[in-house]
Amino acid sequence: MRLNELRKDYILDRWVVIATQRKRRPTDFIRVKRKEKPSICPFCPGNEDMTPPATLVYLKRDGELIKDHDHDDLRHAGWLVRCIPNLYPAFTHNTREERSEETGDFKSLPAIGHHEVVIESPNHDEHPGVAEISQQSLVLEAYQDRFRALSSKEYVKYVSIFRNHGSEAGASLSHAHTQIIATPMLPRIVKEELEKSEDYLHKTGRCIFCDIIEKERESRRFIWENKGFIVFAPWASIHPFEFWIFPKRHEASILEMNAEELRDLAVTIKVCFGGLRNLLDDPPYNLGFHMIPEGSFHWHIEVYPRLSIWAGFEKSTGVFINVFSPEEASLRLREAIDKEESYLEE
């Protein structure tokens, strides 16, 4: 019997067992989805009154794109992208601050920050794998606008942009949306990435992420690239079919993308999520942007298809078990993307 392999993440002190003894096919990961109860969607056009006033609205008027951030009541109709405060925010900012009553012997901070929702399209069922490139580009511009606005606040130490797709992945509303959370501290995972990449820079004079990209481009984990972006299954993937998207140019955050790169990213997203969707019958997934505008960082997107359950072992040890190897995942995703691309060209 062949031994399974334990792999350590490029950067994090995180191990994963690549446990492929029980051979699985991609179709083994397809699950029957839970049916959603149909209900009125607060994110659909016409229901703007069901959400708080927007913090950002993009709309077209007389064929011209208007970006409205400063209007008094941002409850426009006819929008293309809309960003609103989350109705049940994890982090909030108030002028009348109230500290929690009990801090006791243990460490506590008020959860000051922001929690917003980017509604990516007027179409309820929009998916990054099928959206128009022009629409996906607008979504990316909205990320840039809100990232810039939230990062600039004095009390904000980190801005997390993330997306949950499918109820199994924690999406409580099915209308295409992304969430943005601004926190008053640097989260552990990003802090560890930053520290290790600054160590590496100090020792070698190079960016650790640039070196990873260069190696993975030549590896069996490479998935796709265009002029601006590269996609691969990470060496120590903790999820089946996990993939990461990196800008080829060394950039700390999405704010450094030029217009051409922004379009390249929109295409990359369409192609990769289209491939994922076709390969695994529109699986649930989570994704998170990793970026720090200051310091030696190389921003990227990590995509976590939700095809397995983290259970007692993972939760109590921090060690993961992945039953599908990143090399096999990369091969299958490449095949699915090739089909996707030939379809796009038709």
Added chain:
Amino acid sequence: MRLNELRKDYILDRWVVIATQRKRRPTDFIRVKRKEKPSICPFCPGNEDMTPPATLVYLKRDGELIKDHDHDDLRHAGWLVRCIPNLYPAFTHNTREERSEETGDFKSLPAIGHHEVVIESPNHDEHPGVAEISQQSLVLEAYQDRFRALSSKEYVKYVSIFRNHGSEAGASLSHAHTQIIATPMLPRIVKEELEKSEDYLHKTGRCIFCDIIEKERESRRFIWENKGFIVFAPWASIHPFEFWIFPKRHEASILEMNAEELRDLAVTIKVCFGGLRNLLDDPPYNLGFHMIPEGSFHWHIEVYPRLSIWAGFEKSTGVFINVFSPEEASLRLREAIDKEESYLEE
């Protein structure tokens, strides 16, 4: 609007937002369970041929308990507790070792170790909340036996004992069972606990866990205690209704329990899991033992009811959102346990 609270774990560099603005009742966490397909259970008595030979069998013969570890073919009928190798192990140990082919530029180790399953009872639907104290005690003795045997192996650096209950919590078989994984490295979470507790000992001369127990015993997070054990909802609970079980005596692992403590633990488990089961209609949960036989450690069990989904934010930042405060969880669990106890006394 009251601000949410960010809390840091006692020991780990782990933050959680206690986000209780959207008031929830315990019943809000009850979910309709997925129906399982009925099938032949390989863990039920009579089906011993469907599993590999056992590594441990406890059985009663002529009224006397027999602990059989060394029999040639451990496929006894009439067992009370049975431990077997996992049919699809994450970690394995073979005499003919085969290294994986490609290690490339990144870090890799062969996943040498063990992966076993403790079948806790001949009864398919046994639950720690309803099992007889005598049966639960046998299960704990089986943990001790296998923990001792696996820890003593030269290539084993850590032994994780964990339990997944319910298919939503990752249990692929519903027959009452616990898993044991022996790994060739110390997992991250346990390593961080050990390092911090050794630092604390060095600075203060005291055990960090003993100090936590003392504080939580007087806090609103205290849930239950008997002579040997104490139960509380941890300050920075990352799951709704999370609770931790500690031996009051400073012990590094379950091997140090005396007979009275072992019985006290069996009672603690019955009472707490009975309370949890009644409060939330037998919710799915994971639990993990944290213990290191050497060094300054204080073993304990962490119980994670599976009532929320970790999504893009948690996965990409390592920061958690918990919508039910540990103080409220502790109150509700205390009430449910009081009912459980009065029922036990009847």
